[in-house]
Amino acid sequence: MTFYSFAKFIVSVVLKPLYRIKVVGSENIPKEGSVLICSNHIDNLDPPVVGITSPRTVHFMAKEEIFHVPILKTILPKLHAFPVKRGMSDREALRKALKVLKEGHVLGLFPEGTRSKTGELGKGLAGAGFFALRSEATVVPCAVIGPYKKFQPLKVVYGKPIDFTQHRLEKISAEEATLVVMDSIKELIEKNR
Template identity: 30%
Template sequence: MKNDIFQKLIYQLVSKLFVFPIYKFVFQGNLKGKENIPQKDCFIMVSNHGSLLDPPLLGHALGRNVSFMAKAELFKIPLLGFVIKSCGAYPVKRGIADKNTIKTACKKLSNNNCIGIFIDGTRQKNGRVNKPKQGAALLAFKNQTLLLPVAIVNSHKLLRFKFCIPFFSKIVIKVGKPVQPPKSSSRDELYSVTTKLQDSINNLIG
């Protein structure tokens, strides 16, 4: 209990003191669809992925403590590792079925915490959802938890240079309407929900 309270305190401090100025003043962050964010129930946030900064930017913008699955390697990067860990991220090993990661996600959901999943599993150069994995849908079925499609626009091109002068792209985060969890764990049902999430996110991106 004390650890949860401490974690939430650290999350809020990092979000407001570190992430907020980057989100608001560097990238001119803007949130659309705030009314679609559940305020009481936990949910699984499902998003596209274009930048290493996506987890803290999304977590701050949504206004809810969202724990992200993140590559284990990222926790070894000094500053980034501290930020994502403070924001509730937990490591996942790429290329293998990490049962501990799934157990951690289920435990967080059972404790009414929200989790975030990048549906492609890795960053995409065009910033869209291209080859979605079915893990989010399966996790939603196991926990009977709402899926919240979210698009983070322009994160794949945060920084550009023109005549050696840096230009920062404007970040827009768009929240879609929640999607109900699959009714079963059948291949067809998981595929249907995953495709619905992909279409929703890509439509939000435009």
């Protein structure tokens, strides 16, 4: 058993009963090939929750600051997380993310770039659109529908893949591509609340 599988098992045992997590649409994540999961961000627990509800291993971009926390800097790389400097163009993180997708893995992103203070969907940053356009990845929208309250149901909904073929041909901007992604997430939230 890999460290990732072990950690996923332990976190599932704790979080699934605590938040009565219900998963909808996990079959929308292709069993193989590169996938870009784009989710809304309402809580610090979103990455582990998306990680345990996805049938495949998810590589997450995480804010650089948490890699300075002694125990986390050892554990996070084993969980396939890698740092990104927020508020600036981090070429190293962009390269790493594209490599993850090129190698046929799953990249998990929170396009808003930070947690929503209100629980409402915020504005998406261009990064999600950049990866959707620059890779051949299947783009899967995801909605975490809370709030996180002990023993209250929490829903994680994976939507149908967004077809980016035409958008790639039309060479739309990263910002426009992110809007396409955010609209899909918004629709999932509204339909599944």
